[in-house]
Amino acid sequence: DVKVTQSSRYLVKRTGEKVFLECVQDMDHENMFWYRQDPGLGLRLIYFSYDVKMKEKGDIPEGYSVSREKKERFSLILESASTNQTSMYLCASSLGATGGRGYTFGSGTRLTVV
Amino acid sequence: KNEVEQSPQNLTAQEGEFITINCSYSVGISALHWLQQHPGGGIVSLFMLSSGKKKHGRLIATINIQEKHSSLHITASHPRDSAVYICGGSQGNLIFGKGTKLSVKP
Numbered sequence: 001d002v003k004v005t006q007s008s009r010y011l012v013k014r015t016g017e018k019v020f021l022e023c024v025q026d027m028d029h030e031n032m033f034w035y036r037q038d039p040g041l042g043l044r045l046i047y048f049s050y051d052v053k054m055k056e057k058g059d060i061p062e063g064y065s066v067s068r069e070k071k072e073r074f075s076l077i078l079e080s081a082s083t084n085q086t087s088m089y090l091c092a093s094s095l096g097a098t099g100g101r102g103y104t105f106g107s108g109t110r111l112t113v114v
Numbered sequence: 115k116n117e118v119e120q121s122p123q124n125l126t127a128q129e130g131e132f133i134t135i136n137c138s139y140s141v142g143i144s145a146l147h148w149l150q151q152h153p154g155g156g157i158v159s160l161f162m163l164s165s166g167k168k169k170h171g172r173l174i175a176t177i178n179i180q181e182k183h184s185s186l187h188i189t190a191s192h193p194r195d196s197a198v199y200i201c202g203g204s205q206g207n208l209i210f211g212k213g214t215k216l217s218v219k220p
Contacts, residue, residue, distance in 0.1 A: 033207070040212065041212065042200070042210050042211060042212035043202075045207055045208070048207060058207065088155055090155075090157060092208075102162045103159055103162075103202075103208060105149070105157040107157075108155040108156065108157070
């Protein structure tokens with residue numbers, strides 16, 4: 001089975017801290033995605049990557065950056081965490097450039113910024 | 115820009131009932147995905163379909179390309195089906211609906 005592993009299940013950080021959320025997939029998928037999920041807003045795309053060292057902005061990239069130095073790892077970075085970034089963060093990966101293949105999701109990281 | 119709408123937002127059913135969740139999208143997509151999210155947050159991909167119908171156990175997903183509409187059906191619902199069901203349309207990236215929260219009472 002494809003596995004997408006997110007490094008932390010729960011995380012509490014202080015306002016202003018630099019936060020790294022890590023995501024690793026083990027099936028050589030080209031595409032990786034970061035979403036955040038908020039009540040009433042659903043899943044919203046933050047950033048995605050179609051290849052190593054490539055990144056594209058999603059719908060809500062402000063306040064975030066990403067890094068993809070290796071194919072299997074896609075990191076989401078909050079340069080200076082703010083309380084409005086308290087959310088559930090979900091990583092996903094997929095095989096295929098047009099989204100025509102199934103997506104595999106990680107279990108999510110619930111981040112609280114205090 | 116693709117918009118994905120789900121209905122209903124919330125659904126309560128009695129065990130054994132037949133359940134339907136609807137999903138509409140505004141532009142052409144390459145595939146339609148149905149996901150399930152249990153309390154606790156983990157998301158599981160249920161179906162990916164681009165035409166017709168797929169079945170897995172008590173779950174059935176259908177899609178009508180011309181009407182830009184998909185449905186997820188659950189037959190003989192059970193309390194363990196209680197979850198949030200999310201549809202998403204992909205045109206390269208996946209755009210999601212806001213989800214349908216299903217509660218199945220014993």
